[in-house]
Every structure is written in structure tokens, then in C-alpha cells.
Amino acid sequence: MIFSQFMMLPDKAKKLLAKAVQLRKENKKFVLGLYKRKDLDKMFHSEHERVFEKTDCLACANCCKTTSPIFRDVDIERISKHLGMKPAQLIDQHLHLDSDQDYVLNTSPCTFLGDDNYCRIYDVRPRACRDYPHTDRKNMMGILELTYHNTLVCPAVAEMVENIKKAVDQKKS
């Protein structure tokens, strides 16, 4: 069942996510265990550059298909203005509050995702979409749990974690 969501992805992405599902316990332990490392940000930032240089997000869009970004008030203001509607209308039509009292999408895939994997509100998309998968963020220590979770959503994060695992193993030997 968990693999059915991967069917439409490119082969490489499918393999990376299937492996991340298979190794989820090992990966969770490994990623959460990275919190002590002084080179944590450096490791993720260089992997982020390296992996995204050869990742085609338009062939994937798995984040837009399977998870919802948080829509902050400023995002809702900006997007509703772009769509020529009132913020309350945008909320009524597309959003609800989750258990953390954040606005998230009612539907998955995202209502703004086109069949061609282009975002129909790309220029005004939520900040959370612009920053996803957050692996170039300062202070990765604070988002290790999220980063582990993203190995199950984003093939690029799954690849970064595999590469970091190899690099850590090589340093040990």
C-alpha cells in the first residue's frame, strides 16, 4: 500500500523512497543520532547542493502530491490576493486547521498542483513550499525528526541521508 504512491515517480526516485521505507528504523536512528555532530549543517548543505543539482523536481512533485505545507497568515494573504479572492474564501475553499492549529490543505495532492507537476501559484506559493525540504537550513539539529520523516517523502532527502551514512561509515573505517 505504502508503495502505491510511488508508482508515478521516476525509477530512481521510486528506488530511493522504497529503500528509505525499508530502512526506516535504521534511518531514523541514524538521522536522530546526528544531533551531536559539529559538522551537521555543513554535511547537509553540501549534500543538498550536490543532490539537487541533478534532481528534477518537475518529474517528481511527490511533496506536493502527498504532504501539505503550512499556510501562514502572510501566505494566505499573498495567495488570496493573487487569486483575486478574500483570505476567508481561500480558507473556506481549500484549508483547515490541523491539530497544531496551523492551516493546511484539505486535499492531497495539493489543489494548486497541475497535471504537468507545475505549481499554479508558484510565484506566490507558501514559504514552506519554497523552503522544502529544508536541508539547506541553518541549525539542522532542530529539524532532524522532520528530516527523517522527509526521507519517506522526498527522494532527494533519502539520497542525501544515504550519502551521509556512507561518508560517516568511511570516516569510521
Ligand code: SF4
Ligand atoms: S502550493 Fe504549489 S509548491 Fe506548494 S504544495 Fe501546492 S503545488 Fe506544491
Ligand code: SF4
Ligand atoms: S523537493 Fe523532493 S519530493 Fe519535492 S519534488 Fe523535489 S525531489 Fe520531489
